[in-house]
Amino acid sequence: MEKLRGQKVFLRYDSLKYDNKNNLLCYLYLQNKTFINAHLIKEGLVSVDTNTDFKYKERFINMTKESHAEN
Template structure:
């Protein structure tokens, strides 16, 4: 959690972000489910997964599920390879 927060503060800072929604906007606990983009169109959700700072949630439908899963798997593989060195 701390690493993800640091990453977000460094990447976004006080910059402007935009939210895009899929078919479900809130989960059962009323948390917002959104895709987060920076003004320059950087896809923050993907960056968090790519850097191993997030996990894929398959609870709700997601149009980016395949992309998210591939990024998450690659991050795990990279982390495991780095630990072997």
């Protein structure tokens, strides 16, 4: 993601900081409040972990479905 180059990224953690595989669970935001996780999902650059519960799970799953429907 070229638009991130040189910008500050802010992390916001979920209620659990790590999943059972020790992956960090966090949400990325730019200073202008752009939600990077959502952007990556909409662009089809990342997949959603459906085996772990987290705050935006349903929202991310719906974004994935919408992204696939558009392509």
